[in-house]
Amino acid sequence: MAKVLEPRLRGETPWFDGDVPPEQVPEKYRLARAYVPKDRYLDPEFQKLELERVFGRAWLMACRLEELPGVGCFVEYEIGSHSILIVRESKDSIRAYHNACRHRGTRLARGRGRVGSLICPFHGWRWNLDGSIRLVLDREEFVPRSDDDLGLVQVRAEQWGGFVFITMDPDARPLLEYLDPIPRIFAPFQFEHMRYRWMKGVILPCNWKTALDGFLEAYHVPGTHPQLFRFDKSNTNIASLKELENRVWSPTTAYERHAHYSSVGKKKSEVTEDSAKDPSVRDTEGVTDERLSVALAVQYIADDMRGLENERSRRAAEALKTAEVPEGMTAGQYFMQLYRDLSIAEGYDWPDITPEQWAEAGTAWNVFPNTILLPNQGSVFGYRARPNGNDPDSCLFEIFSLDQIPVADYDKKTDFQPEFFEDFRDADLGEIFTQDLMNAKEVTVGMHSPSFDGHRLSEEQEMTIYNHHRVADRFLWRD
Ligand code: FES
Numbered sequence: 001m002a003k004v005l006e007p008r009l010r011g012e013t014p015w016f017d018g019d020v021p022p023e024q025v026p027e028k029y030r031l032a033r034a035y036v037p038k039d040r041y042l043d044p045e046f047q048k049l050e051l052e053r054v055f056g057r058a059w060l061m062a063c064r065l066e067e068l069p070g071v072g073c074f075v076e077y078e079i080g081s082h083s084i085l086i087v088r089e090s091k092d093s094i095r096a097y098h099n100a101c102r103h104r105g106t107r108l109a110r111g112r113g114r115v116g117s118l119i120c121p122f123h124g125w126r127w128n129l130d131g132s133i134r135l136v137l138d139r140e141e142f143v144p145r146s147d148d149d150l151g152l153v154q155v156r157a158e159q160w161g162g163f164v165f166i167t168m169d170p171d172a173r174p175l176l177e178y179l180d181p182i183p184r185i186f187a188p189f190q191f192e193h194m195r196y197r198w199m200k201g202v203i204l205p206c207n208w209k210t211a212l213d214g215f216l217e218a219y220h221v222p223g224t225h226p227q228l229f230r231f232d233k234s235n236t237n238i239a240s241l242k243e244l245e246n247r248v249w250s251p252t253t254a255y256e257r258h259a260h261y262s263s264v265g266k267k268k269s270e271v272t273e274d275s276a277k278d279p280s281v282r283d284t285e286g287v288t289d290e291r292l293s294v295a296l297a298v299q300y301i302a303d304d305m306r307g308l309e310n311e312r313s314r315r316a317a318e319a320l321k322t323a324e325v326p327e328g329m330t331a332g333q334y335f336m337q338l339y340r341d342l343s344i345a346e347g348y349d350w351p352d353i354t355p356e357q358w359a360e361a362g363t364a365w366n367v368f369p370n371t372i373l374l375p376n377q378g379s380v381f382g383y384r385a386r387p388n389g390n391d392p393d394s395c396l397f398e399i400f401s402l403d404q405i406p407v408a409d410y411d412k413k414t415d416f417q418p419e420f421f422e423d424f425r426d427a428d429l430g431e432i433f434t435q436d437l438m439n440a441k442e443v444t445v446g447m448h449s450p451s452f453d454g455h456r457l458s459e460e461q462e463m464t465i466y467n468h469h470r471v472a473d474r475f476l477w478r479d
């Protein structure tokens with residue numbers, strides 16, 4: 001297995017220079033070629049280590065800037081036993097603090113809100129937004145302590161693409177370096193000019209990684225979403241062998257920390273060595289009018305997932321149905337042109353994304369450790385998962401949809417409230433997500449079976465999952 005040291009890999013079990021040698025990993029957690037033992041999911045001890053060493057050291061996506069529109073706005077980010085407040089300290093500065101009073105430890109604030117200063121709900125000590133102590137009632141009665149000692153304890157917070165990331169490791173490398181190569185590859189998609197359309201959090205009966213794994217490969221599409229390419233979307237019967245002949249193929253690529261998969265076309269007929277994601281390629285099986293085939297595929301995603309597509313791409317798809325497609329263009333290419341023209345006419349920037357840039361961007365990325373981002377033009381999706389308490393079989397899973405905003409609104413403040421549902425069936429997530437989330441419980445129950453020992457992964461289409469564990473080993477077993 002210890003073979004390839006290149007920065008990118010496709011179709012092999014990833015191994016990078018500086019990885020932790022397998023013999024340094026306790027046997028029950030030890031990875032093997034395209035194999036992940038189940039104790040990395042089911043063992044509470046392992047989750048304890050993850051919370052301490054992975055979540056405690058990595059950069060974590062905590063919120064987006066639009067959640068902190070004004071000075072004094074804060075968002076609470078909880079991870080394991082930590083609660084962290086992310087605060088807009090001034091127009092241009094965001095800070096993060098451990099959410100604990102310096103007097104007797106009380107949690108200072110919950111959820112989200114806006115304050116002039118941070119005030120402890122117990123005895124009313126106060127802090128300025130920059131974390132400095134402002135008021136200690138009857139301070140003369142206390143042992144003299146410096147203002148420094150009484151200031152809130154800061155957590156590192158840095159930004160990229162409109163996201164605020166935090167890390168509890170004071171020695172962590174800078175965020176942009178940690179995220180490499182994502183900032184470079186995502187640049188044309190302009191995440192910073194996107195805003196939340198919606199975000200829904202649910203509790204899932206599975207490990208936090210199981211929740212993410214289901215979105216880190218498209219190998220499950222024929223099995224879980226058989227209707228996806230059908231004309232009749234209400235037909236969710238198991239895919240026939242004939243339909244499987246037409247399955248799409250989604251190879252994975254691993255980088256030193258992050259990894260992605262890329263849906264590149266139909267495995268049997270269309271895929272060649274250098275096939276890559278192409279936004280103009282979409283279709284609906286059995287629909288002979290190419291325009292309708294593309295339009296229905298776009299509109300199903302727009303209507304069912306309420307993300308990745310938006311209201312403009314939906315209208316462009318509608319126009320495509322009856323449009324005259326110019327000579328030399330496919331219906332999919334013409335769709336992209338209609339979408340572009342509509343966007344520009346309505347005041348949206350339309351960065352030209354080259355085929356090479358689409359190819360590098362692929363379909364979905366694991367931003368190590370617990371976030372997934374799907375770059376796309378105009379609208380994107382993201383997922384985030386966190387352990388729920390100490391139970392390795394329960395997690396908080398969040399799905400969010402971001403939409404590009406018109407150029408004129410770049411400085412406009414928005415008001416945003418995420419939603420939370422105890423049960424994902426109450427969250428109105430549409431057919432596709434519901435199918436995905438239904439798997440969570442089944443995977444967990446099956447993994448607990450004494451007959452099951454670990455994941456046997458595809459070296460082509462599931463190395464995103466493996467890669468997470470490989471990177472986690474670096475955090476887990478190194479001082
Ligand atoms: S615990 Fe916060 S002021 Fe006393």
Ligand SMILES: [Fe+2]
Binds near residue numbers: 214220224225432436
């Ligand atoms: Fe899925």
